[in-house]
Amino acid sequence: MSIILVTHDLAIVAQTCDRVAVVYAGRVMEIGSVADIFRRPAHAYTAGLLGSVPSGQAARQKLAAIPGAPPDLSLRHDGCPFAPRCAFVAGPCRSGRPIIVDIGPGHQSPAFAPTACSRRRRARRHDHGSANRGRGPHQELPARD
């Protein structure tokens, strides 16, 4: 039996799910195991979501937020729907069709600008950046009950 859980509560996701699809503007931005998504986020939106989760260490810090607002879905948008809010946006992100990038076994993410997304993944290894401050791939997953 499978259960599909739709939620913004990342703690519940970490505690109850095996696989995660991160959706933005009605499109899957990244799909992978809980460990993939929480420890090795490949997409800028996933990293921004994780970075906005309050942590005990950041209790006295201002919460990180993803700048901007979600797109108006009543309008047509070409390219990556996250482009207006992405710190790694490049020219190809604003048009064209995505390619599906294999990040690892069972871990995929669409990319409109592979070079820009690759830069994001490289940067993630070294510095989660202002949009990704807080929870990062090296932090522990919430414990499962």
Ligand code: SF4
């Ligand atoms: S780098 Fe481009 S394709 Fe990747 S998330 Fe940012 S805007 Fe989207």
